[in-house]
Amino acid sequence: MTGRRRLLVTLGVLGLLGLALAGWRLWAAHAAVAGGVPPVPELAQGADELQQRVRRADAGARGYLHPQRSLAELARLCHANGFFDEAILCYETLQRLQPDEARWPHLHAAILATNGQLDEAAPLYRRSAELAPDYLPARLRLGDVLLKANRLSEAEQAYRGVLQKLASEPYAMLGLARCAIARDDWESARQQLQGCIAANPEFVGGLSLMATVHEHFGEPDEANRIREHVNKREFVDLLDPWVEALLEDCYDHYRLSVAAAVAGFRGDHASAERWLLRAIELSPKPAAYYRQLGKFYTRTENMSAARRAFEHATALAPEDSDAWALLVNLLKSAGERPAAYSALDRGLRNRPDSRALHHALGQMLAEDGRYAPAIAEFQRAKQLQPTEVSAYVEIALVHFRLGEIEAGMDEMRAALAVQPDHPVALVMLGRDAIARGEEAQAREWIRRARLQSRVRPEDLNAMLAEFQQKFGRLP
Incomplete structure (x- = not known):
């Protein structure tokens, strides 16, 4: 055999060995993933795009080209669309195949925590925090599940770990305050929340819990002041970008x-x-x-x-x-009042039993000085929902505009029978008692108004000024 021929044979053998090795690697990668692919979830009719993507990801995960990438997509699709059992199987396989990727234990833990499996979620969040020490949501979530599981010392350690990274992180400070309350250490909770609010003045979570702390210490005025400041704002959970990214795959x-x-x-x-x-x-x-x-x-x-x-x-x-x-x-x-009247007409034709629409029509009629039909609409609203106090107050206001003071006061009394702490009714009845010279009744209305945080300070001050002018002293 010539040297050239031997070289060609050698190269051919090496090529075959290379192909065999590449094939073995493809098979090994396929086998490593295929055994951990869950059954395809049963999808609702009509979700055509989701069905196509799930089937494509499932086929890719069971195939030979990039099975791990396809499995990751399948995990996202299952998690994002509520197929949690299937998503967990995907995450378990991905954790085994990619043990240094922090997202997989974190997303796995998110499902378990949502299901109330706190003890199972905690080590996964801990592993994610170890792999991605700068990803603070992992540490915060670890603290949250430990707190809910009443493992307070571990929870405090997790929250303090966050504060070492970011000294004014509001959710970590809130977590420490909650741990203190769980230990019945309300003074420590107050101190934590004072620091939290000083660093994050508009953080609803800190403000709302501080109101609870004030109530615990017998400070209702401070609690009410905070709640008035918060008003209708909602507490929003911490932003978790890894979980948030799942929405891109949500159908x-x-x-x-x-x-x-x-x-x-x-x-x-x-x-x-x-x-x-x-x-x-x-x-x-x-x-x-x-x-x-x-x-x-x-x-x-x-x-x-x-x-x-x-x-x-x-x-x-x-x-x-x-x-x-x-x-x-x-x-x-x-x-656009004509358009508003037209919308009310169409709405009431479709929903003649709607309290809200009768009430809205009554308001518009009253604003336009059409008092008799306005009262009729408010009365209809009362009949439809007798426990809703707003119609009583509106009828009273119409009577006041007509100079029918006693009829208006009767409606205010009826409003208080339905809702004993209604702020407008308390103020109006208090001012009426002052005008009548009924000092004892006026004092009682003022006392009740002071206990109601929804009474506006300017209305309360007006009552006090009228009381002093009428009776020569403050109540």
């Missing part, structure tokens, strides 16, 4: 609408709008999401878009009295 319109609400509370308007528009696109009955979108646009002062959204909602679900009421309020605020 569940309800989950997307919830995510939109959370994003809106957080002030992330772009994400809120994006998830709502996607929920509308995916839902077979999107009327409620159009209503939610209209409320979002109203809050962000995009009134033309809000009007279009409410009109879509009422067209798709003409029985939705809330959507009609929101449309009416928007038209009124824009000064």
